[in-house]
Amino acid sequence: MSAYLNGEFLPLAEARISVLDRGFVFGDGVYELVxxxxxxxxxxxxxxxxxxxxxxNIRLANPHGVAEWRELILRLIDLQDFADQSLYIQVTRGTPDEGQSPRDHAFPKGVPPTVFMFAQPLVTATPEQKAVGVCAVTAADNRWLRCNIKAISLLANILLRQQAVDADCAETVMLRDGFLTEGAASNIFVVKDGVLMAPPPSNLMLTGITYDVVLELASAHGIPHEVRVISEAELRAADELWMTSSTKEVMAIVKLDAAPVGAGVPGPLAQRMDGLYQAFKQQVMRT
Structure with a gap:
């Protein structure tokens, strides 16, 4: 697998950064997954x-313009020997120069950011998996108050997601002060009486690209939907629950905290939305 690091394309196994990089020392950076x-x-x-x-949001100047990012990304994609990819982009605040404190919380001065990208094979859920659905657990959302920043410091999300893994489930659905926020690594949608509901974008959640596509498709195809706060009671009384992300796409949650969601099988609206999403994806890829 090929990677990109600070202006150079190279084999992923050969990519190296300083141990004093602020991404390594502080988790001081952001990322994207395409x-x-x-x-x-x-x-x-x-x-x-x-x-x-x-x-x-973290007051770090973008090292590249859109056209330059696009050129670098397309070149990295082309270097891989697999077609479907999960392309990771990470930008950190870089490594302090000699003479600057190697571990000072304040921003280092005059330091270029570290830009790192790599791609791995993209594995999405199979039709057979979607036909069965997944289980999830709930937990208190004990993260910080800037969850809208796609920060590389994901320890809280990791610990929350592990609760699902320990329960042999796919996701942890998070609640803050009695209201739904999101999943540890996904967005969560609720369906009740044929109405699709989603928590509104805020500093308490990271709205995914798939989240946006789902709402766009709902609007385009006349599916009743609401973007509003959703209570824990509404979550637990849902006819359908979905998790959405780049890898899960639209995945039905059929069991929550060991209790069935609705009929305990993927619901009709989840199946319809997954079909719309797959068609939309194919259309985008053809253009």
Whole structure:
């Protein structure tokens, strides 16, 4: 697998950074994850806009313009020997120069950011997996208050996601002060009486690109939907629950905290939305 690091394309196994890089020492950086189908990046402009938003929020200047990012990304995609890819982009605040404190919380001065990218094979859920659905557990959302930043410091999400793994489930659904926020590594949608509901974008959640596509498809195809706060009671009384992400796409949650969701099988709206999403993805890839 090929990677990109600070202006150089090289084998991933040869990529090296300083141990004093602020991404390593502090988790001081942001990232993006771009799905690639048949060597075509999916919604690249939207991913780059979100990357810009994350950089702005941590007060780190973007090292590249959109055209330069696009050129680098397309070249890295082309260097891989597999067509469907999960392309990771990471930008950190770099490594302090000699003479600057190697571990000072304050931003180092005059230091270029570290830019790192690599791609791995993209593995999405199979039709057979989607036909069965997955289980999830709930947990208190004990993360910080800037969850809208796609920061590389993901320890809280890791610990929350591990609760699902320990329960042999696919995801942890998070609740803060009695309201739904998101999954540890996904967004969560609720369906009740034929209405699709999603928590509104805020500093308490990271809105995914798939989240945006689902709402766009709901609007385009006349599916009743609401973007509003969702209570824990509404979550537990749902007819359908979905998790959405670049790798899970639209995946039905059929059991929550060991209790069945609705009929305990993927619901009709999840199946319809997955079909719409697959068709939309194919259309985008053809253009």
């Amino acid at each position: 799905p690639v189908y048949s060597k075509k990046p999916f919604r690249l402009d939207e991913h780059l806009r979100r990357l810009q938003g994350s950089l702005d």
